[in-house]
Amino acid sequence: SYVLTQSPSVSVAPGGTAIITCGGSDIGSKSVHWFQQKPGQAPDLVVYDDRDRPSRIPERFSGSNSGKTATLFISRVEAGDEADYFCQVWDSSSAHWVFGGGTKLTVL
Amino acid sequence: EVRLLESGGGLVQPGGSLRLSCATSGFTFKNYAMSWVRQAPGKGLEWVSGFGDSGGRAYYSDSVKGRFTSSRDNLNNTLYLLMNSLRAEDTAIYYCARSMLTTGVFEFWGLGTLVTVSP
Numbered sequence: 001s002y003v004l005t006q007s008p009s010v011s012v013a014p015g016g017t018a019i020i021t022c023g024g025s026d027i028g029s030k031s032v033h034w035f036q037q038k039p040g041q042a043p044d045l046v047v048y049d050d051r052d053r054p055s056r057i058p059e060r061f062s063g064s065n066s067g068k069t070a071t072l073f074i075s076r077v078e079a080g081d082e083a084d085y086f087c088q089v090w091d092s093s094s095a096h097w098v099f100g101g102g103t104k105l106t107v108l
Numbered sequence: 109e110v111r112l113l114e115s116g117g118g119l120v121q122p123g124g125s126l127r128l129s130c131a132t133s134g135f136t137f138k139n140y141a142m143s144w145v146r147q148a149p150g151k152g153l154e155w156v157s158g159f160g161d162s163g164g165r166a167y168y169s170d171s172v173k174g175r176f177t178s179s180r181d182n183l184n185n186t187l188y189l190l191m192n193s194l195r196a197e198d199t200a201i202y203y204c205a206r207s208m209l210t211t212g213v214f215e216f217w218g219l220g221t222l223v224t225v226s227p
Contacts, residue, residue, distance in 0.1 A: 001170070033213045035153070042203055042217040043145075043153060049211060086153050090212055095167050097143065097155035097212075 002091035004100035011106045018074040020103045022087030025068065030089045032070040034063060037102075038083045046085075047072060074105070082107045110134040110216045112204050117221030124194050124225070130187040130204030130218060137185035141207040143214060144178060144189050146200035146223075156202070157189060158212075172198075194225045 005023040012018040022032060032050050035043040046057050050065040062073045074081055087100040116128040130142070141164065144156040157178040158167045166178040177190040187204050201222050205214035 031211070031213075035214075037153075042219055043214075044217070045213065045215055048208070048213040048215075054215070084152075088153075088213075096169060097145075097158060099145075099153040099155060102152040 001094055001096065002089070002098050004087055004089065004098055006085075006087060006100040006103045008101070009104045009106065011108055012074075012077050013108045014077055014079060016077050018072075018077050018081070018105055020072040020074070020085050020105065022070040022072070022100050023068055024070075024089065027068055027070050027089065028066045030065075030091075032063065032065050033088045034061075034072045035086045035088065036081075036083045037086065043086065077105075077107055079107050081105060110206065112206060112216060112218035114202060114204055114218045114221040117202065117223045119224045119226060120194055121227055122195060122225055125190070125192045126194065126223060128189040128191070128202055128204075128221060128223070130189075132185045132187070132204075132206070135206070137180075138182040140209065141212060142180065142187045143205045143207065144187075145203045145205055145214070145217075146198075147203070147220075148197070148200040151200075154200075159187065191223070194223075196225050199223060199225045 034047040036046045037043040047063040051063045060075045084102045086102045111133045113131045143158040175193045179188045201220040203220045204218045206216045208215045
């Protein structure tokens with residue numbers, strides 16, 4: 001089955017740029033989606049199809065995807081961005097949605 | 109406004125059954141793919157089941173295949189998850205999610221319902 005690998009945690013100072021990665025075999029050939037989840041809340045879509053954003057999500061959130069790694073960038077990080085972030089892809093070979101294990105973003 | 113409201117969670121003994129519901133409003137339910145995703149306490153997200161639009165078939169994760177059955181009532185705009193032979197490892201918050209029309213990505217999520225499997 002397809003596996004997505006995320007680092008457990010990332011820390012960044014306010015105003016800095018958070019870089020959250022998601023690794024997978026030939027992930028560059030898939031569409032990657034990113035979700036933000038704050039404590040006690042449901043997940044919220046922040047980036048889809050590698051780099052697109054829902055209209056409610058600020059431009060500070062962006063994404064890229066190439067080769068074996070997809071990346072979520074959060075620029076000008078704010079305290080309110082502190083959350084868990086999950087990547088997701090559709091694995092057509094198994095007809096399964098797959099989530100990464102999640103990355104906890106800490107704003108110092 | 110798109111709304112998804114899960115219900116039906118609770119405490120159940122191992123081996124028991126439970127049926128979850130996801131009542132929806134604010135969109136034309138029959139046109140959209142829907143899914144169930146769960147999250148065990150302190151753990152990450154796990155996709156459970158996906159259902160296509162009105163004519164689609166249901167797909168299941170390996171961990172629930174053969175035990176869980178997803179269905180949808182397009183007249184009452186409701187998604188269901190029938191869970192049989194429940195195990196302790198099925199303990200989780202269960203979310204329903206609606207996909208975008210253009211892509212399968214989960215655009216809207218409900219607040220979730222907690223299922224606890226314990227003696």
